[in-house]
Amino acid sequence: MRQIVLDTETTGLSAESGDRIIEIGCVELLNRKLTGNNLHFYVNPERDSHEDALKVHGISNEFLRDKPKFGQIVNELLDYLRDAELIIHNAPFDISFLNKELDRLGRPPLKTVIGSVIDSLVMAKEMFxxxxxxxxxxxxxxxxxxxxxxxxGALLDAELLADVYINMTRGQDALIMDLETPTGEGGEVVLVDLSGIELPVLRANEQEALAHDTVLAEIDKACRGQAVWRQLQLA
Incomplete structure (x- = not known):
């Protein structure tokens, strides 16, 4: 699977109010591995950044004066993103800016080019x-x-987010099961009798049960009384 971790920097917070993209950073993952095939642009937004935005990204208006405009990099960007699954932290923000830039050029929205979008902020809120x-x-x-x-910085933040995403989803690899049927040398199916195997049951001791209840209490507090484990425990 080809995934692109994407981040942007902008002149302000509202694409609808005329704020523009000034930087785009993309990091490629192939089968959850960093490939090094990254993409990075500084973009001339044709307007100045808000003072508060300058404090966040530190990219001066003067630095951007001679950089290409979005229309000059759009084809390379879309070719790079084509059919990929995007991973974006707070995806609606970046997508809204990209779609506004595409709309200015008379181009269709980003969803017509890419495969799908994962919002890593939504994922993080569910995990933590x-x-x-x-x-x-x-x-x-x-x-x-x-x-x-x-x-x-768009590229630095995309690189960090790629590492964060890999760490957040690392456990998925351990859940992959080998479902192939065992066969003998001649290709015949080998039947394995498991009826004689008795799996040991290890009960939690008093200290372990107490530690478990403490963790459940913390989860329950964080979820404001909506923890599923508590509901199952009471059922």
């Missing part, structure tokens, strides 16, 4: 309810080194 789930917080929680992130 009640916690801070910004990129820095996730890096700290998952052991991803973000010491070089003093300002936001």
């Amino acid at each position: 309810p009640g916690k801070r789930n910004g990129l820095d917080a996730l890096c700290d929680r998952l052991g991803v080194d973000n010491s070089g992130r003093t300002l936001h």
Whole structure:
């Protein structure tokens, strides 16, 4: 599966109010492995960044003056993203900006080019309810080194998000089961009799049960009384 971790930097917070993209960073994953085939653009937004946005990304208006406009990089960008699954943190924000840029050029929206979108912020909120789930917080929680992130940058943030996403989904690999039927040397099906195998049942001791109840209480508190495990326990 080909996935692209994507991030943008913008002149402000509202594409509908005329804010524009100034930077696009893309990191490619193939079968959940970093390939190094990344894509990065600085873009001339044809307007100045808001002062608050400058404090976030630190990309000056002067630096962007001689950079290509979105229309000059759009074909390369869409060719790179074609049919891929995008991974974006707070996807509606970046998608709205990309769609607005495409609309200005008379192009169809991004969904007509890509395969699908995973919002890693939604995923993080489901995995860590009640916690801070910004990129820095996730890096700290998952052991991803973000010491070089003093300002936001599209490519750097995409690289960090790629590591975060791989860490958040790492357990999926362990759930893949080999469902092939065992065969003998001649290709005949080998029947395995499991009836004589008795699986041992290890009961939790008092200390383990107490630790389990403590964890459930913390989950229940974070979920404001909606923890599924508590509901099952009471059923």
